[in-house]
Amino acid sequence: MEWYRLTKEELFSNLESDEDGLDAISRQERLAKEGPNELSQGEEISEIRKFLSHFNDLLVYALIVSAALKGFIGDFIDMAIILFVVLVNALIGYIQEAKATDSLNSLSNMMSANAVIWTGNEKVTVDATSLVKGDIVFLKPGDIIPADLRLLDAYNLVVEEAILTGESTPVNKSTDIIESEADLGDRLNMVFSGTLVNAGSAKAVVVETGDRTEIGKISEHLKSVEDSETPLITKMKLMNKQIFAVVAGLIVFLVIFSFFYRDMTGDELLSAMIALAVSAIPEGLPAVLSIILSVGVTRMARQNAIIKKMPAVETLGSMEVICSDKTGTLTKNEMSVVAVITADDLFDTTDPNEHDNQINQTSSNQTLTKMVETALYCNDTKITYKGGVREIIGNPTEGALLDWANQMVLIENVKEISKLPFDSAYKYMATLVDVEDKRYIYLKGAPDVLLDLVEKEVSHNQVKVFDESPWNEKIATNAKLGQRLLAAAYKEVSNTKETLTHEDISSDMILVGLFGIIDPPKKEAIEAVRVSRQAGISVKMITGDHKDTATAIAKDIGIENYADALVGKDIEALSDEELEKVVMSTDVYARTTPEHKLRLVEAIQRNGLIVGMTGDGVNDAPALKQADIGIAMGIKGTEVTKDAADMVLSDDNFATITSAVKEGRRVYENLKKTIYFSLPTAFAQGLLVVVSMLADRPLPLSSVQILWLNMVTTITLSFALGFEPLDEKGMTRPPRDPKENILSSYAIFRTVYVSLLLAGLGFLVNSFLGSKGASIPIMQTTLITTLVFGQVFYMINCREIIRFSITKTILSNKVLWYSLAILAILQLLVTYAPFMHVALGTTVITGQHIGISVLAGLAVFIIVEIEKTITRTFFKPKN
Template identity: 45%
Template sequence: MDRHEATQQQWHTLEQEKAVEQSATDAAAGLTTQEAEKRLQQHGLNKLPEKKAESKLIRFLKHFNDVLIYVLLVAAIITAVLGHYTDTLVIIIVAIVNASIGYFQEAKAEDALKSIQALLSPQAQIIRDNKRIEVDATHITIGDIVLLNAGDKVPADLRLLSADHLKIEESALTGEAEAAEKTTEALAADTGLGDRRNMAFTSTTVSAGSGKGVVVAIGKDTEIGKINQMMREVEQLKTPLLQQTEQFGKTVSVFILLTAGATYLFGHFLRDYDQETLLMSIIGLAVAAIPEGLPAILSIILAIGVRRMARQKAIVRNLPSVETLGAVSVICSDKTGTLTKNEMTVQQVAVKDVEYNISGIGYAPDGDISKQDQKVNVADEPLLQQLITCFYVCNDATLDKDEKEGWVAKGDPTENALVTLAHKAGENIVRNKPERKATLPFSSDYKYMATSADTSNGPVIYIKGAPDRLLDMATREAGTNGEQDFDRSYWEQQITQLANQGLRVIGAAYKKTDQLTDRLEHEDIEKDIVFLGLAGIIDPPRDEAIASIQSCHEAGITVKMITGDHADTAKAIGKQMGIGDGEKIMVGKTLQNMDDAALQKAAQEYDVFARTSPEHKLRLVNALQASNIICAMTGDGVNDAPALKQANVGIAMGIKGTEVTKEASEMVLADDNFSTIVEAVKEGRRIYDNLKKTILFILPTNGAESFLIIASILFGTVMPLLPVQILWVNMVTSLTVSLALAFEPMEPDAMKRPPRPVREPLLNGYFAWRILFVSVLIGGGTLWLCTRLHAANVDEATVRTITVQTIVIAQLFHLFNCRSIGRSAFSQQFFSNRAIYVVAAVLFVLQACVTYIPFMNQVFDTVPLSLDQWKYPVYLGLATFIIVEVEKAIAVRVRSKNSKVKI
C-alpha cells in the first residue's frame, strides 16, 4: 500500500488483523530493517513540510506597495530631475519612515507551523526485526509497530492493536477535557475524530496504561499534519481597517491624479507660468493632497492600543487586529478551557433520598457542601461521608499545594475532581483515609475500578464507575437506617436528572468481605454489591465568562460555542452561559454532510456546535465570513489553530493554550479569561472611533493646502506654499497634534451600539461634507489672509511663513472640534485628555524652531516673524473652532429629524 492509499483508508473501520494486513507488516515482529529503509525512501521522513521563509528585504519592500506611496515617489523623481534635491530628500525620508514603521510593527509570521513541528515526539519505542528498539520519531514509517506507555507522546497516527487500560489525553486535538479511553474494536465509518477510540494520534499524550499500534499515517498525512496543511491553505484576510484604508488610498490617488492633471492643463494653456514653476506647483498640489502622515499615525495609534490592552492581559500580536475587535459581530468560542476552566468539578452528589450541592470550582478545595441551601458538616451525614470516602479511596489521583502554583491535581481529570471533593469534605476524611490493600484498575470492558481497604468497620471493597454498570451489579442500597432493598428506578431517575444538567455521572458502591486480599478479581465483585450513591461532575463554566457573554449581547455581538465535546454537555453548558436555548444544537456529523450554502445558513441559525473536528471549525468560520460577518475565534488546542488563523481575529489562551494556537492567533489572553475579550472589544471600538476622529482632523490639512494651490493657479497668483513646507505641515500635524486623539476616552454609547457594517466606508457622507467644509474654511481663510498680506506689500518669504503657521494653528483649534464627532466640544470634561495640552506645547516648540532657527529657515524657506504677526494665525484658528462648533450643532439637529443621516 502506498502513502496515498494509506491516507485514504478509514483505518478505524478495520479489524486489527485487517489493519495489519493492509499495512503489510507483522504485529509481533514488526518490519524488517530492510523493509523499513525501503518505505522511508518511498514515503519520506515522519515530519511536516517546512515553508521557505521570506527574506527581510522583501518584507520591507512590500511596505512600499501602496498607491499613495507610488504618487510620492513619482513626485520625488520629478523634483530630482528639476534639481530640487531638498524636496526630493524630504519626500524619500517620509516614504522610508512610513515603510519602516509598518515593517517593525509587523508581528505576524509563520511561527505557527514551527510550533506544530515542536509537537511531534522526538523518540519512539518500536518493534523491528522482532526486537524492541528506540528510534528517532522522524524515522518511523507506515507499518512500524509502536509501543505506548504512560507519559509517552504518540509519534504518528496509529491503529491500535492492543490497549491495556490505555488512556490518551487528546484535548489539544479534539477539545475533550476527559482523557480518551482506548479500545481495539472496529468502529463505524461515520465515527467522528473524537470518538475514534481505536486510534492514537500524533502529538497526543498517553496519560495511563499501555498499548501497541501499527503506524498508518506519518508526517503531513497525520491528523496534526492535516491541521498543518489547513493552516498553510488559510488565506490571510485583510482587516476591515486595512480594506478601508486601501480603498481610501485608491480613491484619494485617483482624485489627486485627476485634479493635478486638470490643474496642470489649466495652468499650461490659460496661465503664463513657466514650465518649472508650474511643475513644482503641481508637485506641491500632489504632496499637499496626500495624507502621507496618516499611515504612520494609524500605526502609532494602534501601537498605543496594543500597550493599553497588554495592561488588561490581552497580548496583541498583529497591530490592525486591535481595531478589528471593535468590528467583530460574532465570537466563536471553544468550550474546554475557554468558557470553562478545564478542571473537572463535582457539583452535586446524591445518596438515598438526599441531594447535596457543592460550591467552588476547579481543583482548589475551596467550597462548601450543602443541602437545601444549608451548609452541612460531613461528620453529621454518615451516608455522605461513606460515599465521599469511597470516591477518595478508590482513586489514583493526588492533590497537593505548591507554593508557586497553588493547588495542583495530578491524575485523571474525573479522579482529580473526586479527590478535591474529599478535601472539601474536611480534614477528617483526608487524615483518616483507609489503607488500600489491592486495586483492580479501571477497564473499559468492565467500566469500573475497585479497591480493597481496611476500614474501621472491617474489610471493604470500594467500587466506582459507570452508574449503569453498577446498577446491574447491585442487589442492595445504603440508606439512613443501614442496608435496604435496592430501588433501581429511583437511581435511574437520579442519573437522568443529573445527566440532563450536562453532568458526567459517576456511581459508587461497596461490598463487605470477610478478609483482605492482596489481589482482586472481577469475579470477587461482579454481584451482590451495595449501591452508595452518585456524583455529578462537570467542567464548570467561568463565572466571569457568563457576565462577559451578557455584555457581548448588549453590544450586538453573538457568541457561538464550537466544541469537540458531547452534545448534551455542550447544550447544558451553553444554556448556563446564555449561549443557545439549551435545546437547539448541531453536531459535527450533521455538519459534515452539508454543502457550503446550507452550512452558511446553519452557521447563523445555530449557536451551539458539538462533536466538531478541526475541519468543521474552519468551515464554520468560513461560512460566517461568506455572509460578510466579521468573526473572532477563541481556543486553546491544536484543533483550534486553523480556525483561529482563518478568523478575522484569532484569540488564544495564554496559560493553557498550546504554542501552536498562540502563534496562529492575533491575540493571546494572558489570563485565559473570556471577560478580557470584552475589554478588548471596548478598546477596539474606542480605537476605531479615535481613528475616525484622527482622519477627520488630518484630511482638512491636506484639503486646505490643496485648495490654496488650486486657487492660486486659477487666479494666477504666486504659490503660497512650497512642497517642502507642505510636507512639514502635514508631518507636524500628523505626528504631534493628531497623536493626542489616540488618548481620547471611549464614547459613552460605544458598547450599546451594534458592530459597524462590514462594508461601511471609512468616510461616510457626513465625514466627506465635514472635511470639505473645514478644508474650504481653513484654505479660504488662509487665501484671504495671503491676499491681504500681499496687498500690504509684505514680502513673499514672510507671507509663506505666516501661511505655514496659520494652517498649523487653525488645525490645532480644529483638534478640539474633533474630540467628539457629533457632540459639542464642551459636552465632556475639557481637561479629561491631558495629552492634547502636551502635544500642543510640543507643536508650539516645533513651530518656533521652524520660524526662528537659521538652519530650519534655510531648509524650509521660512523667516522669523514679529510678535504682532502671530495674531493672524490665532484669529483664524479661533474663528475655525467657533464656526465648526456651530456647524456640529446644526448637524445634530438635522440628525435628530432624519435618522438616515449618520454622524
C-alpha cells in the same frame, strides 16, 4: 481509509504487514516511497519582504514619483525630505507591527522524536521520522504518540487528546472494532500523532504518517488558509484610492488649464504639480495611524491581550461573531464535582450557601460520609501545588473527587490493604481499606456497570433493597446537564480479608450515590457573554466535546440558540450553501473536527460578518487562521495555536476579549477622528496650490513648508486624538457595518467645507498682509501660523465628530495638553529660531500677526461647532 472499522485481518491485509512488523529492508523501501514521517514546511516571509510591504500603497507611490521628479529638476534637498518622509512612515509601520511566526514549525515541534518498534524479532528505538505504515509501535506513559496508530493490544491505556479533539478529559482506549461511522473523538481503537499517553501501555500498528496523519491534515489546512485582509486595511486602501483619484484628477485638470491659459515653463509646472501632490496627500496619516494602533496594542497588553498584528486591534472593534472553543476558554479545563446525588438528596456543590451545611452533614449523614470515603480512598490521583499552581498527578476526574472530598473535612484513621486498578475492560476501580478499625471495599465506576453489580442501596441512613428505576431517572436527568456521572458503592468485609478480587465485588455491594462531574464554566465567561450580547456580538460555541455537555455549558453561560445544537455528522451532511444559512440560527456545535471548525468560520464569513475565533488546541489552529481575528489562549494554548492567532490572551480569560473589543472600538473611533482631522488640513494646503495656479498667483508655501505642516504639525495634533476615551455608549451599540466606507457622505461633506474654510482663511490672511506690503517670508510664516492655529482648533472640534467637543473628558486626556505644549514649542522655533529660518524659509513675525492667526483658528472652531449643531439637530447622521 476508515482504519478504525477494519478487523485485524483486514487491517494487516491493507497495510501488507503483520504482528511481527516489517524487516529493515521493507522499512527502507517504504520510507523511500512514502517519505519521512514529518510535516512539510510552509514558506517563511523574510524580514526584508515584511519591510518592503509597507511601501505598497498608492499614495506612497505618488510621493516616490514626486521625489524622483524633484531630483530630475535638480531640487535634491526637497527630494531627500520627501523620501525621508516615506522611509519614516515605512519604518514606523514595520517596527510597530508584531512579528507573525510560522505555525507550521510549531506543529513539527509537537511530533515525537523517537519511537519503540518491533522489527527483526526485537524491540528497537528508532527516529520517529523513519516510521512507515505497517510498523508495530509500543506505547508507555509519557510518550508522545509518533504517528496515527490502530491499537492491537491495550492495557488501561488513557490518552490525552484535548489538543486534537477538544475533549475535556483523557480518553480510555480499547481495541474493540467500531462498526459504524465515528467522529474523531469516538475512535477509541485509534491514537493520533502528537497526543500524549496519560497512563497504561499499548501495542499498535502505524496506519498514517506525516502529512496524512490527523495533525498533518491540520498542517495542510493551515497552509491552505491565506492571510485575510483586515477591514481597516481594506478601508484604508479604498480611501487612499479615493484620495489618489482626487489628486490625480486635479493634476490633470491643472496641467490642461495651464497649457491653454497660463504661460509656465516645464520646470515651473512640474514644481507646481509636485507641490500639489505633496500638499494634498496626508503624508503624516500612515504614521499617525500606526502610532494610534500601537497605543491600542500597548493598552491591550496591559489588559492581558497580546496583539501580534496591529490592524487586528481595529478588527476587534468591528467583530460581530465570536466562535469559541469550550474547554479551557469558556470553561476552567478543570473537572469539578458539581452534584452529589443520593437516593434522598441532591447536593449542589457549587452553591456557596449550601457548602457549610454539607460539611456539617458529613458526620451525621451516613450516605454523604460514604460518598466522601469513596472519593478519598478509591482514588489513585494526587494533587500538588508547585509555585502556587495546582497540578493533578493522575486522572483529572479523580482529581475532581479529591478536591470535593477534601473540602468535607473528614478525619479518619485509614490504611489501604489491596486494590483493583481501573481497567477499561471493567470500567470500575475498587479498593480494600481499613477505616476506624473496620474493613471496607469501596467501588467507583461507570453507572451502567455498577447498577448491575449492586444489590442494595442506602436511603435515610438505612440499607434497603436496590430499586433501579429511580436511579436511571437521576442518571438521565443529570446526563442532560452535561455531567459525567460516576457511581459509588461499598460493603463491609471481615477484618481478616487481605486481598481483593473481581469476585469480591460481584455480590452484596451497596449503592451509595452518584457524582456529577463537569468542567464548569468560568464565572467571568458568563459575564463576558452577557457583555458581548449587549454589544451586539453573537457568541457561538464550537467544541469537540459531547453534545449534551456543550448544550449544558452553553445554557449556563448564556449563549443563545443552544437547543438545536449540531454535531459533526450533521455539519458533514450539509452543503456549503445550507451551512451558510444554518450558522445564522444555531450557536452550538459539538463533536467537531478541525475541518468542521474551518467550514463553520467560512460559512459565517460568507454571510458578510466579521468573525473572531478562540481556541487553545491544535484542532483550533486552521479556524483561528481563517477567522478575521484569531484568539489563542496564552497559558494552556499550544504553540501552534498561538502562532496561527492574531491575538493571544495571556490570562486565558474569555472576559479579556470583551475588554479587547472595547479597546478596538475605541481605536477605530479615534482613527476615524484622526482621518476627519487629517484630510481637511491636507486638502486645504492643496487648495492653496490649486487656487494660486487658477488665479495666476505665486504658490503661497514651498514644498518644504507644506511637508512641515503635513508631517510635524499634523502628527503632533493627531497623536492627541489617539488617546481619546470611548464614549459611555460605546459598548451598547451594535458593531458597525464592515462594508461601511470610512469616508461616509458626511465625512466627505465635512472634508470639503473645512478644507475650503481653512484655505479661505489662509488666502484672506495672505491678502490682508499683501495689502500691507509684507514680505514673502512674513506672509509665509504668518500663513503657516494661521494654518497651525486652524488645525489646533479643528483638532479640538474632532474630539467629538457630531457632538459638542468640549466635554469633561478633555481634562482627562493629558496627551492632548502635552501635544499642544510640544506644538507650541515647535511653532516658536519655526518663528524665532534662525536655523529653522534657514531650513524652512520662515522669519520672525509680530504679536499682531500671531493674533490674526489665533482669530482665524477660533473662527474655524465656532463655524464647525455651529455646523455640528445643525447636523445633529436636523440630519441625525450615524457618525
